[in-house]
Amino acid sequence: MGRLRQKGKAGAAKAYVTRSAAVKKLQCSLADFRRLCILKGIFPREPRHRKRANKGSSAPTSFYYAKDIAYLAHEPVLKKLREHKAFAKKLSRALGRGEWSSAKSLEENRPVYTLDHIIKERYPTFVDAVRDIDDALCIIFLFASLPSSAKVSPSLVENCARLAAEWQLFVMHTNSLQKVFLSIKGIYYQAEVFDQTVTWLIPYQFTQSIPTDVDVRVMLTFLELYQTLLGFVFFKLYTDAGLVYPPPLDAKKDETGAGVGAFSLQEAKRIDSAPARKVKEVEIDGKRVSSKDVRQTIKSISATTGDGDVEMPDTEDVTPNDAAEEDFVQQPSTSNPQETSSLHTLKTLASLPQSGSSKLFAPYTFWLSRETSRPVFEFIVRSFGGRIGWPSTSGSGSPFDETDESITHVIIDRPVVEKPDETEEERERKRRRKHIQPQWVVDCINAGRILLEENYTQGKTLPPHLSPFEGRDDAYDPTLGLIAEDIGMDEDEESEVEDAIEPEETDEEERPEVAALKAAATAEDATALRAAELEAEAAGVDFGTFEKKAKSARKKVKAAEAQPLPEGEEDMNKMMMSNKQRKLYARMKYGEKKRTEEREDLQEKRKKIEKEKKRQAKS
16 A cells, blocks of 8 residues: 655645745745845746645745755855844944944954855856856946946946946957847847857946836846856956956046046967877887877978978977977869868968958948947947047047048038038048948948948938847838839739739730749749849849839739638637637737738838828929
């Protein structure tokens, strides 16, 4: 006969623990329990049967895994928190009795805990840590922009600003920035670090304030963990890049508002402390040949002909420095002796030129007007290889002044104003430079190429700034209206399009332009669409006309494919669903209908604007 199961001592009642029971078991306060859960990554769980987990009670409460609470019971930070509680009692007692020497001694021996072991536990590998620094960077940049107060100390804000500057310096040094988006919340950045996509948000440079409904203590606990995490990550990143960490700070430049320019990147001195490798030797025809001889012989092959004999050098002629050089050399190809086959090594791969987008602004030199945000565009332009300068009112550290002849673009965000006392030299300099609005820089980065400056010149209405991050396929895209808008299409064009997408074809011979139009309407990828464009071009159809007709044809095909199911068939399909599936299907249909109405509303607004522009152009 098996063991009898007692109520409340098996199953869900044993696997879950309520919050009050967990605090009682750990013998700590509720605030310390919250801090421990944040630091260790433990969060409430939802049991499948709440009443069974709560031993028959239906009172609302939070549940935790019993194993997680047992794991917290052996945490060194919990021991330090208990010691701090005892320290606070002793200190208050000494101050109340006027025992100043005892109070001073207690203050000097205040218990302090570290989070290094928690970082090692939560992130076993470095890639795991890099993958999880998105939230850490967001909080670091947030606190770096906050003013100091009773809750946020000045040293904390200063440390966050230092970490933020160190991250920006590394991104600029490695040219790893990929995307930028100017949103209402702030500026979104995305970079590729160790093959991991890192996205973070930086608030705009306005006066920030802490809302009253935000629990700052919880955010400070997260900040405490993230500061330690970023310290580990930045040290590894800088060390792998051969840089000194932390980067030295110039106090004078920092006081004059140099920002990121107050830090200087220095290469670390490599100390060869590793023991010398054992040299392997073999005996060939009575002559001893070492691995150093083999490496030296491989290097000498490149200087010889393809069919020439190569002699082994003497061991005395090989210098010790040759042992460290293990570069592969180009060998003549056996099929084509005129060509050499190259084998890439890690060193040669590192020296290869990077992709064009990482050095997008390398040929250009920018000048910032005083109304533009200097920290934002200094970071963006330098991350893509460009040079940038700014006036002294925006801070010190500008590498050149406004009269520099190498300036190609001026980032300006104010309306056009003609100066009455402008000299001829200033006019000539203004004509040579291109005055563009700040959005041009961000749109070039997201597009991966240099865009035309005519749409972004000073005083012009800017094109829509779209998010470069992935969105829904059925979302409204305002750029489609800019490429080809089917407003004012002639009746003969509409009838030709309808004939092109009609499934039944009456003519025995199909016209080439109509066939190309049908192929473009049903194209599933870019290759098929390109083939349809070439076919239309061969038939003598203008590209603009083809684009308009193809877009209208695609719209009609999509509308035909999106025809809803018959009412009876849809009801029968719903009958086969469970209650949960039926509710989920209803929510999905509601969301789809809402998004469709929103997209159609925006398209109608777009059409009205385009018609108004067309009417004004004709008049």
